[in-house]
Amino acid sequence: MRLAGLAASALVVGVVFVALWGLVRAGEGIDTAVLASPYLHRIIRFSLLQAGLSTVLSLLLGAALALALLRRQAFPGRGALLGLLATATVLPAVVVVFAVVAVFGRSGWLGSALAALGWDAGSWLYGLPGILIAHVFLNAPFCARVYLRALEAQPPESWRLAAHLGLTPAATFRCLDAPVLARETPALATLVFLLCFTSFAVVLALGGGPDRATLEVAIYEALRLDADFGRAALLSALQLGLGGLLAAAFVLASRRGGESAGANRHALRPDLASPALRTIDGVVLAIALAFLAPPVASILAGFAAVSSLLQADVLRAAGTSVAIAAAAAVTAVGLALALALSARDLRTRRRRPRAAGLYAGIAFAPLALPPFTLVAGLYVVLRGHVDASTMGVPMVVVVNALMALPFAMRLLEPPLALAQERHGRLADSLGIDGIGRLRLVDWPLLRGSLFGALATAAALSMGDLGVIAFFGGSELTTLPLLLYQRLGAYRMEEAAAVAMLLTAVVFALALIAQTGRDADARAA
Amino acid sequence: MVANPTNLIRVMPAEGLRMKNQIATILSVATRLSRGLLASLVVGGALVAPAAAQDKPTLTVHTYSSFVGKYGPGKALKERFEETCGCTLAWLTSDDSGGILSRMKLDGESSRADVVLGLDANLAGEAEATGLLAPHGRSLPALDMPVAWSSRTFVPFDWGYLAFVYDETKLKTPPQSLRALVDDPSGPRIIVQDPRTSAPGLGFLLWMKEVYGDQAGPAWTKLRPRIVTFTKGWSEAYGLFLKGEADMVLSYTTSPAYHIAAEKKTQYKAVAFAEGNYLHVELAAAMRTAKQPELAAKFIDFVLSERFQELMPEGNWMYPVKTPAAGLPASFANLAKPAKGLLIDFAKVRDGRRGWIDEWLAAPAR
Incomplete structure (x- = not known):
């Protein structure tokens, strides 16, 4: 495992440094005077502000949504909402901009409704509000998914105990849910912050x-x-450095480990019957649905030109997208597994949590570079x-694989930690190691998240424009x-129709992954 | 990517579904994937040799991707050129004019390209300064353009006027001059592109500079309250405008021609400003490092020929630099006609751009 982790981190770090070095070599020297420009300081200050606010809002909405989804396991449309969560995260920026404007814009659904009431809200959207709406739309769903998976892994024993002790819903949250949320938050916050800090077309x-x-x-x-x-290299290095500081803070704040055993989510929580909580969950779900569904629904307007999808170049591009996404997903998940397993090994068996944090931090590097x-x-x-x-x-x-790597890490680390907690000592004492350990000990718990990580990585790659813009053309089009x-x-x-197709593919990927996961949970 | 609306479009019949092709493509992508992955892993090692031996020479033309996309004129141009050149024309694509410049400089002396086609005149100064381009070495014929052309490196192949486009069913009295737009505090709300990331955005910055000179900063401050947003590229701006987010959008006088010809919609109009409209000029040049210099020269001749030029109006939604014998298409008949075309000399743009963008950045928003 150690070798795989070393190789994966060497690849990530190598690619980042080779890229920077390549640019420096192609350039005609570096003038560091630009670093003193007040303009640069203004945009960095604004980026810190918008990314900070976007992160806090995304985490709050994500956590609230995850708790509501956890407590309400059966309501009509739950599956669709989960699919929605997986879809919003990966849409190309231009699609997100158009979707947000179609709902919240001056002539959008909200604007038209307000106008019908005789109130012209004008262009309130443009500025911090629009940026935050778009960023929360993009990121809160992913936060909700990560939180939900972590919460679902809570052991039923704790719930039984909580019921036994007659814990109030507030105490249940404090004792059971809050520690899980707190454990996932540093890494998730780093990921969301970096995404917003480097957001471009949306901003x-x-x-x-x-x-x-x-x-x-x-x-x-x-x-x-x-x-x-x-x-370009100097400014990229600056962005990487700022991202690195953040990732370092995450390494220090992160306290992984201590997961308790159990992954059965069919046990009853004691707080399910609380009427107050029922109301809160209902409100949270309604807000989330009202916020997430309309922009995605607006993409369905592309249906008007659906016949334009039956063109040779669309089908060719779809085929290319799928082939590239599949390869990128496998690569990303492979790298994530190597890094996550090595990090776990370092943390639990070698007692070197800082080194383990470094591995986890390295996975963020590709996000900090444009x-x-x-x-x-x-x-x-x-x-x-x-x-x-x-x-x-x-x-x-x-x-594309490198850019999906931090997402895959977030989905794969929790089940690996859980497997360690459950079976780690037994496996150690039996001397099960390497591939055998992965297959026998980790695989049963990992399988479900693996589907999710593959689907997410594939979807991210499907939505990529930044990379393909450089290499694409008449011969290679996604x-x-x-x-x-x-x-x-x-x-x-026709563009709207392509956006709809893209969204549909991603939604389907999410549903397939979810089905695989559910089947897995039933089997377990 | 700054999608360029000018890079357009001939309506072609839908090609229909060709399943065999699809499978072949997917297979070839898969093959290329595995081959390429291998290649990238064995950097420096022995590598896959591309393409079979060819008896015909290949001319490589570096252009922007929508020029050769489904709705661009590239495919027809390739066929027409290959009929007479005894060669194969291969495209090398970047996403837009900025991408072409960047790629040119990254490739340096070892570029595969023989010709670049589609640099925007506002980046011509930077492109020329790379020293990678060859002089065209001919006396150009009289061109049908609003400004005289004297560059020894670049040959223009089409052009258009930047202009604000509006929907006349929604905006009854658009401003008739740039000063009227800037001065009227209750004037229309507009969307423009960001000059840091987009060719028309940079064009508008130069337009403001040309009209206001030293007073461009205060003029930006006056105009800013009515600028809804500065988008990364033309596509976002035009899309937001069509969704009703603003009264006017920065585009081209030729944009209404698209709506007339392809959608039969006549409500979109462009305004000719009293001060004149800034020009968007697209350029061709031969590479100094061309491996096929004779073919490159032949292609530059081809660019100025009727067979190339007649494809520009409804292929690229721009004015040709040589009006075809049959005249312009009907959709171009009733377009706004600015009294004057404005264009700042590209060497001056190169020297002044940084300072002018800083001036725009520093202009306080009231």
Whole structure:
């Protein structure tokens, strides 16, 4: 296991540094004066603010939603809501912008409803409100999924005990749920913060002003408008450094371990009957549904041009997207497993939690670097060795896999920790190790989350535009790239149809993963 | 990616479903995947040799992807050029003009491209400064453009006016000049593109500079309250406008031609401003490092020929630099006609751009 972990982290760190080095080499020197620019400080301050607020709101809504879903195991539409959660996270930025505007915009559903009541709210959306809405829409669902999985792993014994002791719902939350949420929060917060801190098209489109930008915008400008690769590398390194500080804070704050045994979620919690809690859960579910469903539903408007999907280039792009997504998902999950297993090994058997945290932190690195920096830097280095025309597909796969890696980690770490807690000592005493341990001890608990991680990684890759934009073209086109080409050709309705297809595929992936997981839970 | 609306479109019949093709493509992607993965793992090792031996020489043209996309003129142009050149035309694509520049510079001397097609005039200064482009070495014929063209490196192949587009069923009296737009505090709300990330966005920044000179900063401050947002690219801006988020959007005078020709909608109009409208000019140039310099020269000739130019109006929704003998298509008949086309010399843009963007960034929003 240790070797696999070392190899995986070497790959991640290597790719990041090779990319930066490639850009520095392609540039004509680095002028660090730019770091003192007040403009840069303004956008960093604003990025910290919006990313911080987005993270807090996403975590709060995610946690509330996870608790409500945990306590209400059977209500009509629960499965669809879970599918919705998996879908929102991975949509391309332009689709999210249009979806948010279709609901909350001046002429959107909300705006029209308000106008019908004689109230013109104007362009209130553009600025912090729009950015936060879009970011919470993107991230709260993923938080909810991670929290829910962790909460579901609570042992039924604790609940029985809680019922026995007659704990109030508030005490149940404090003693049972809160520790689980607290355990998952540092890593999840890091992930969400990085995503919002490096958000680009969403922040510009909904931000409303030049200062509502991120470092990513400045890097893009340096790379493309100025073709000043030294500056692009410097700013990328700055972003990586800021991300690294955050990940380090996470390593220090993270206290994984101490999971209790048990993964049966059919036992009854003592707080299910509380009428107050029933009301709260109902309200939370209603809010979540009202917030998440309309933007996704607005994408269904693409149905108007559904016949345009039966074109050769759409089907070809769909095939390419699926092939790339499948390869990227397998790669991402493989890397995540290697890192997570090594981290667990270091934490529990070698008693080196800091080193374990380092492995977990490394997984975040690809998120702190803009995708266009990664591909441009790698391209420069590989260009001399690999024919540029054969480089596209593997590069897209590898970089997409790296960007999905932190998501896969979040889904795979909890079940691995649980397996260790349940069977670790027994396995140690029996001397079960390596692959055998993975197969015999971890696999039964891991299987369900593995489906979810594969589906999430595949979906993220399906939605990627940043990487494919560099390598794509007439010969290599994915659905998001096609969507952009349609938009660029005024074909808004055909673009909407492509967005709908993309959303449908991702939704289907989520449902399949969920079904696999449920079947698994029943079998267990 | 800055999708360029100008990079467009000929309506083609739906090609229908070709299952065999699909399977073949998926298989080839899978093969390429495995081959490529292997290749990328064995960096520096012996590698897959691409493509079979060819008897015909290949001319590689570097352009933006929507130019060769389904609705772009690329496919027809390739066929037309190959009829006479005795060669194969291969496309190398980047996502847009900024992508072309960036890729050119990343590739440096070892670029595969023989010709670049689709650099935006506002980036021409940077592109020329790379030293990677060759002079075109000819005296250009008189071009049908609002400005004189004297570059020794670049040959323009199409152009258009930037303009604010509106829906006349919703906005009855659009401002007739840039100053009227800037000065009227209760004027229409607009969406523009971000000059840091988008070609038309940069064009609008230069437009403001050309009209207001030293006073561009205060003019931005005056206009800012009515700018709904600055988007990353043209697509987001135009999409938000069509969804009703603003009264006007920065696009091109030729945008209404698309709505007339493809959608039979006549309510979209563009405004010709009294000060003149800033130009968007797209350029071709041969690479100094071209492996096929004769073919590259031949292609530059082809760019100025009728057979290339006649595809620009409804293929790329832009004006040709040589009006075809048959004239412009009907959809172009009633477009807004600005009195003047504005264009700042590209060397000046190169020197001034950083400062002008800073001026825009520093303009306080009231």
